[in-house]
Structures are given as structure tokens and as C-alpha cells.
Amino acid sequence: MDVSYFGAHGHVPLRVALLLAAVAGILLTALAGSARIMQLRATARKHRRADRRAVKAEAKDSSKARR
Known part of the structure; x- marks a missing residue:
């Protein structure tokens, strides 16, 4: 099978x-998921x-109101 990818050409078995x-x-999916x-x-x-x-703010407010 002839493969051309971004200007690179080669012959690779299917x-x-x-x-x-x-x-x-798989790698692209894992990268996006991560x-x-x-x-x-x-x-x-x-x-x-x-x-x-x-x-914390609510606790401060409630403690001030009790005084």
C-alpha cells in the first residue's frame, strides 16, 4: 500500500x-481524555x-451575630 502523509511517501503493508x-x-483519544x-x-x-x-465566612458571621 502506498502511503503519502505531509509530504512523506512510502510503501507499507496494509x-x-x-x-x-x-x-x-488510541493515543489521540487518551491525550484528549487526559x-x-x-x-x-x-x-x-x-x-x-x-x-x-x-x-468559613458563614461561621465568622454567625459567631459575630451571637455576641
Whole structure:
């Protein structure tokens, strides 16, 4: 099978071309998934920090009101 990719030309057996395409697809999917997971973790971390700050502020306000 003749392969041309970004100016590179070569002859590769069909099995090898399909294997390389499958491996490339798996790697791209894993990369995109990892990026999304890191994005979601950062968002969750930000929300947890905001929740902790809100609880602390509420505790301060309620302790001032009791005095």
C-alpha cells in the first residue's frame, strides 16, 4: 500500500498501516481524555476552595451575630 502523509511517501503493508492508524487513534483519544480530566479536576478543586471559604465566612458571621 502506498502511503503519502505531509509530504512523506512510502510503501507499507496494509496490516501495518491499519495498526499504526489504530495506535495513533488510541493515543489521540487518551491525550484528549487526559486533558479533559485535568480540566475537570481543576474546576472541582476551585469549587471546593470556594465552598470552604463560604463556610468559613458563614461561621465568622454567625459567631459575630451571637455576641
